[in-house]
Amino acid sequence: MSYSAIVVGAGSKIAQAIIEQLIALDDCQQILAISRGQNFEHEKVTAINTHYDEASIAHTCSELAPTFPVAKVFICQGILHQGELQPERKLESISAENMLKVFEANTVTPSLWLKYLTPHLKSSEPCKVALFSARIGSISDNQLGGWYSYRASKAALNMMVQTFAVELARRAKNVKLLAFHPGTTDTPLSEPFQRSVPEGKLFTPEFVATQLLSLLDRLEVDGHASYMDWNHQVITW
Template identity: 85%
Template sequence: MPHTAIVVGAGSKIAQALIDKLVKEDTCQHIIAISRGQTFSDSKITSINTQYDEASIEQACSQISLSAPVGKVFICQGILHQDELKPERKLESISSDNMLKVYEANTVTPSLWLKYLTPHLKSNEPCKVALFSARIGSISDNQLGGWYSYRASKAALNMMVQTFSVELARRAKNVKLLAFHPGTTDTPLSEPFQRSVPEGKLFTPEFVASQLLSLLDTLEMDGKASYMDWNHQSITW
């Protein structure tokens, strides 16, 4: 079925790999790529540049014009480290400023995108929305501790995805939400931590994009949120 894809955070490596693959899909007629400054030259792609405060997000979503129903949405945003901000290895490292930055980037901003995109997603056609979470956001799977702010922000995002899904099951029955764990991918986000990654477990953005697209193709439109990894395996919330 001809559809539109929306990619938020289009400047990231995984997002760019997704866009490259979506351009080649015959059924994907239009790609809306939203970022702070990335531009694309392909005729299939409409670039929207914006900041990520709420007013800017609302304005960016108001610019969306659809030639086909939205079939796929990718919200590819989040931070793990930035300048002096690092994952906390012990409780003495926790700071309110860093916690708020991480929570805003990993929980608040993706939630605002879904809030303002939802009016564009309602139709009679299936629409699958992937929000980039992480296995480390699983409360039941937390055996190692540490990384307090990142864990908490991804756990909070998972709760938002679950809660959005309950409401959308009533208001937008065509929408399926996925909290997606991409695995450790060769991007700037993981770069400082790649030396500890087991052999064969550092993925290319192209591999992750392929795995995510094939996962979306298999997801059932069941009105429930899913939490799954790059290998198409469910993660316990």
């Protein structure tokens, strides 16, 4: 079956690797690549440039015109550090301004994309949606503390994914939601922290894209959200 795919945050390294692998799939005939300014030259890819405020997200989604049923969606949003904004190592480092920035990028914006994309996902065909979360967002797995805003924003995203899944099980039974932990990937997001990564645990964007696509292929549309990592292992919420 021919299908369309939607990639939000298409300027990121992992998103670009996902797009390259989608291009190579015969069934994937259209890729709607949404970003703040990334261009693509392949005939399968339609580049859509927009801002990420709610009005722009709503307008962009209202103008989308998938040619085929949407079978795969990747919401690759996220921020860990930006200039003086860094993960907090102790509670004295918490600031309201930085916390709000992190929550907006990691929780609010991905949730808005799912909100406005949902009308395009409802069909009789399965549609699998991956939102980029992180293992650090697991409340039950938190043994180290620190990184307050990033950790809390990903936990909040996980709750949004769970809650969206409850509603979509009634309203869009063909949609499966996945909160995905890509592992530590060799991208600008992880660059300042790569020295502490164990040998063999710093992944290429291409590897992560391969793992995610194969994970989506095996997931069943069951009316529940899943929280899983790059190695296809379940993470406790």
